Amino acid sequence: MTDVLDAYPQLLKGAWITVQLTLLGSALALVLALAFGLAGTARSAWVRALNRVYVEFFRGTATLVLMYWFFYALPLVGLRFTPMFAAVLSLGLNIGAYGAEVVRGSVRAVPRAQYEAAVALNLTPAQRMRRVILPQAVALMLPPFGNLVIELMKGSAIVSLITIGDLTFRAKQIQNSTGETLWTYVAILVLYFVIAQVLQLLVRLAERRVDRILGRRPGRARRRARAVAAEVGG
Structure with missing residues (x-):
């Protein structure tokens, strides 16, 4: 155990790489989620089709396979990442x-009366989405998004397979050099748990802030968010 504790600088470096992966991956996921999620609510069948193609393809493809494809396969045709x-x-x-x-x-879960009120105010479709629908939908998105960010963080453990020195990669190095298997993986288990708890705390703070801005009771917002998550999961 002492050898593992002495190697804490390596673990901290690995944890920082894991945090970077989580932040960058979440930022990209958020942009894609907003773009294709809103496409899924469009009136045009062609735009909705873009949503279905993206969602069904990437939701049905393993992250590890994608990673291998981008890192090992595409260089064979001249694309290197x-x-x-x-x-x-x-x-x-x-x-x-x-x-x-x-x-x-979340967008579809916004009460129909809100759409009708926005139309009565003679707002354009873009104004309705930006000023009325999205602010309310964000409150419903945050809890499921928090879960997805944590899933992304945990899923980042596989990046060691493409030579990234994340937390899991550093743990394997420490295990090989010290021979300590049990305490090495206990250490990274604790670090992953701590990172997940920090992410969860940040999401809850964001939820409370949005609830205050919208004048909602937190309990009610969370119940509606759980209903959205159940609908999406189904």
């Missing part, structure tokens, strides 16, 4: 597909 770029792209595309369904479900 750095390990970090390949990892972020794979994680973002996969989680973004799940996030797109969260966005679509």
Whole structure:
């Protein structure tokens, strides 16, 4: 155990890489989720078809396979990515597909009366979405998005397979050099748990802030968010 504790600088470096992967992958996933999620609510059948193609393809494809494809297969046809770029792209595309369904479900969960009130105020479709629908939908998106960010963080453990020195990669190095298997993996288990709890705390703070801005009771917002998550999961 002492050898593992002495190697804490390596673990901290690995944890920082894991945090970077989580932040960058989440940012990409958020952009994709908003773009394709809103596409799923469009009137045009062609635009909705884009949503279905993206969601069904990337939700049905393993992140590890995507990662191998970007890092090992595409260089054979002349497209080369750095390990970090390949990892972020794979994680973002996969989680973004799940996030797109969260966005679509949240927008549709906004009460119909809100749409009708926006129409009565003579707002354009873009104004209705930006000023009325999206602010309310965001409150429903945050809890499921928080879960997806944590899933992305945990899924980043596989990036060690494409030579990225994340937390899992550092743990394997420490295990090989010290021979300590039990305490090495206890240490990274604790670190992954701590990172997940920090992410969860940040999401809850964001939820409370949005609830205050919208004048909603937190309990009611969470119940509606759980209903959206159940609809998306179904």
